[in-house]
Amino acid sequence: MAVPIELGSAGGLVLHSMDIWITYDVLALRPVRHERSILATGLQIVHNIDIIDASPGALKLSILSPNLELPIELIGRGRFLDAVFEVLPGAVGNTEYPVDFERFKAFILIDDAPVAIEMEVAPGAYYASDAYRRGDLDGDADLTSADALSALVIASGRSQATEEQLTAGDVDGDGRITAGDVIGVQRLSVGLPIDPPDARPAGTRHAEPSRYQVTVQRSTCRGEDQVEIAIELADAGGVAGVQLELGWTSEALSLVGVVGNTSFTVQSNAVGTAVQVVLSRTEPLPTGPALVAVLTFAVDEADFAAQGRADLVLGKLALYGEYGNDLSWTEPVTAVDGWVVASADGVPVGEGLAAALLVLVVAVVAGRVSRRSLGLSGGVR
Numbered sequence: 001m002a003v004p005i006e007l008g009s010a011g012g013l014v015l016h017s018m019d020i021w022i023t024y025d026v027l028a029l030r031p032v033r034h035e036r037s038i039l040a041t042g043l044q045i046v047h048n049i050d051i052i053d054a055s056p057g058a059l060k061l062s063i064l065s066p067n068l069e070l071p072i073e074l075i076g077r078g079r080f081l082d083a084v085f086e087v088l089p090g091a092v093g094n095t096e097y098p099v100d101f102e103r104f105k106a107f108i109l110i111d112d113a114p115v116a117i118e119m120e121v122a123p124g125a126y127y128a129s130d131a132y133r134r135g136d137l138d139g140d141a142d143l144t145s146a147d148a149l150s151a152l153v154i155a156s157g158r159s160q161a162t163e164e165q166l167t168a169g170d171v172d173g174d175g176r177i178t179a180g181d182v183i184g185v186q187r188l189s190v191g192l193p194i195d196p197p198d199a200r201p202a203g204t205r206h207a208e209p210s211r212y213q214v215t216v217q218r219s220t221c222r223g224e225d226q227v228e229i230a231i232e233l234a235d236a237g238g239v240a241g242v243q244l245e246l247g248w249t250s251e252a253l254s255l256v257g258v259v260g261n262t263s264f265t266v267q268s269n270a271v272g273t274a275v276q277v278v279l280s281r282t283e284p285l286p287t288g289p290a291l292v293a294v295l296t297f298a299v300d301e302a303d304f305a306a307q308g309r310a311d312l313v314l315g316k317l318a319l320y321g322e323y324g325n326d327l328s329w330t331e332p333v334t335a336v337d338g339w340v341v342a343s344a345d346g347v348p349v350g351e352g353l354a355a356a357l358l359v360l361v362v363a364v365v366a367g368r369v370s371r372r373s374l375g376l377s378g379g380v381r
């Protein structure tokens with residue numbers, strides 16, 4: 001049973017050390033290890049798990065910057081660490097066991113003196129129940145491609161996640177289900193790790209400008225009844241997932257179909273004059289330009305000739321890496337909008353978009369375990 005420790009919105013937070021102390025019910029749970037997500041790679045983490053019987057009920061993790069000259073910069077948000085617990089035979093089904101922070105503190109050195117960073121902390125709870133576990137969106141206690149399909153359908157907006165599906169499917173812990181989570185569920189379904197090998201130093205932000213640029217094609221429609229618009233990646237190196245919304249500014253265009261790059265699994269959902277497209281795969285693409293998708297629009301010729309132009313605007317653009325990590329955490333991701341004009345007289349526009357990260361919220365989110373896991377003596381997720 002893994003209890004995720006999540007950083008609600010910590011992008012850009014700089015710190016030198018952190019204490020995470022967690023209290024739990026000793027009759028139901030026993031900590032066995034911690035697992036670090038891509039957000040915690042490269043950090044020095046010490047803990048009391050090996051001597052937990054000396055201080056039962058209190059799991060303590062301490063994180064220290066490996067180099068005082070180089071504070072830790074948290075480069076994203078969502079699942080930071082998992083505290084993995086053994087579910088003890090004493091755990092009672094359908095019972096809520098609180099998992100709470102005894103202490104959650106982060107410090108930064110200012111003039112060689114540690115100063116506490118103010119943080120908002122929210123406790124969580126562990127449910128011994130037959131509810132869903134991580135990645136099991138359909139709740140059948142098995143991790144299969146059906147779960148990845150459910151995640152894909154939810155990520156594209158075709159269906160709304162139930163509370164249980166959000167708990168199970170939000171693998172990266174950012175509070176919603178996106179292409180990054182689809183990658184995570186796909187990986188879980190075949191037993192691939194959702195955390196990277198602990199090699200990359202934390203907080204390494206690359207400065208290559210616009211390496212990840214997504215461009216919507218610009219096209220002239222000279223009386224055709226259909227127009228095809230390509231969406232392209234300038235460099236697809238490391239990309240394992242794409243999530244985007246494309247809106248168009250003329251009702252004279254109606255979407256006929258979306259064909260994705262065949263090396264991805266693709267799902268789309270068109271509502272009115274916008275379409276959401278989600279693409280995912282479990283391995284990252286090699287370096288080089290790549291087609292993301294081709295959208296085919298039917299054109300109402302008379303209406304469109306009268307308007308003369310439709311802008312094709314990229315919104316909610318996100319690219320995800322092999323571990324479902326949002327690539328904008330480490331490199332800029334830019335969008336270049338497109339357009340369709342009725343004749344060659346159209347005027348170009350198109351601006352990039354920038355992502356912003358906000359306040360810090362830290363939460364232990366409900367961990368769940370299936371009845372099947374509970375039935376195993378000492379069963380661990």
Ligand SMILES: [Ca+2]
Pocket residue numbers: 135136137138139140141142143144146147
């Ligand atoms: Ca399942």
Ligand SMILES: [Ca+2]
Pocket residue numbers: 169170171172173174175176177178180181
């Ligand atoms: Ca998510």
